[in-house]
Amino acid sequence: MSNYLAIDGGTTNTRISLVKDGKIIGRVVKEIGARKSIEGNMLLKSVIKEGISQLLLDNHIQNGEIDRILASGMITSEYGLMEIPHIIAPAGISEFHSAMVELVFPDISEIPFVLGPGVRMDGRCFDTVDVMRGEETELFGLMDALEPEKAYILPGSHSKCIFADVNGRISYFFTSLTGEMFFALMKDTILKSAVACENQVDVDYLIKGYDFCEQWGLNRSLFKARILKNVFQCGPLEIYSFFSGAVLHDEVKSLLNLDVKEYVVAGKSQLRNPMEILLKRCSDREVTVLPDKLSDIAATVGIIRIYEYGDETI
Known part of the structure; x- marks a missing residue:
């Protein structure tokens, strides 16, 4: 079983989780995100490097024991480490897996990073065009399968309401600030x-x-x-x-x-x-609320599901 560092880069916070043998054994949360990287990402890089070093040291793990650093969210935006183009909806876990980008940031770590893309609503209508980074990963971590006729609501810095088609792909969404x-x-x-x-x-x-x-x-x-x-x-x-x-x-x-x-x-x-x-x-419609324990690990579970999709050997 592979070992990972999973980074969930948000607008206000960056969360780094250490996953060993399929279990989250450590996490650090840094109060820096895309909002503080508008003028440049040097501080973000420094904080991520520090967080990775802290996690590995505290858990007595060497760099060579980590297979990949999996990152999603605003960390893959123009205010993150590197901008990865959005993929176009409808998109499911297969499309997200295929669009991942692997590279190394030597000023952060020798461990290869794998960056997950966001998703964008295409079209020429101003009313329906929208973008998303991170919440799609969270949703794939929360749900084993997406269903139509449900509205998946993820409140946060940029609250999302997400819909799926009959094939379990993200088909439409909209954002509130x-x-x-x-x-x-x-x-x-x-x-x-x-x-x-x-x-x-x-x-x-x-x-x-x-x-x-x-x-x-x-x-x-x-x-x-x-x-x-x-x-x-x-x-x-x-x-x-x-x-x-x-x-x-x-x-x-x-x-x-x-x-x-x-x-x-x-x-x-x-x-x-x-x-x-x-x-x-x-x-009068049904309202299902998912517990904190699922939401807290959703981004980590989701990015691993996307990365390992279709790979029977992992």
């Missing part, structure tokens, strides 16, 4: 003094935020977070929940308009949990 909107509004506006990130949600205030946005729109709803703090002296959880309901409103509304029988929701619990609450409250 949800996670980055949360981050930007909380860090770089006057709401910084009012909204603090919480790991739980107050259901009543989440729904209040959603309903207020439904009636008055996002712009007006956002300022109400400040009103809740300064006028009504609400607590951090209530304010954050109202804020979350407002920010998630447009994305949830777009999901409610879909002609599907089931929503399958995974991803980070911070966004996944309020998404689940709102979908169950606003829709």
Whole structure:
């Protein structure tokens, strides 16, 4: 059985996992991603090199014991290590496997890297063209097979809603800038003094935020977070929940308009949990929520599945 280092490069974080004999035995998470590499990738390279060295040292493993470094996500974008062209949907695991690129980054490691591509919606219609890097790998790690008539929802920095055709290939998807909107509004506006990130949600205030946005729109709803703090002296959880309901409103509304029988929701619990609450409250369709333990390892499992696809000898 092969041993790998698997890198999941996101917009805000880079996760490096050590996989030995099919089991994840170590992981490091670095708080640097594509957002901090817009001006150049030297820091990203340095952080990845440091993370790899740390994992191998801590687990008493030599470079020669690792077969490949498998990388996916924004690390294969123009703000990553090297830009790998998107493949065109519809695309399944076979197409992703065939489009992988192997090369060595000697300033990082002597171990060969294998970079996975993202996927792009083709066409001339502005409404439907979209791109994705990383979430496709996560989805293949979450699901043994993709099914039509389901919407696969992966909340995150760039939240994705993904659909499959009858052959189990990714056929269509669209993106919302949800996670980055949360981050930007909380860090770089006057709401910084009012909204603090919480790991739980107050259901009543989440729904209040959603309903207020439904009636008055996002712009007006956002300022109400400040009103809740300064006028009504609400607590951090209530304010954050109202804020979350407002920010998630447009994305949830777009999901409610879909002609599907089931929503399958995974991803980070911070966004996944309020998404689940709102979908169950606003829709009578089935909502299936995948647990944290699956979401946490999905990108690692997915990139290995893609790399090993069709190889009976691995």
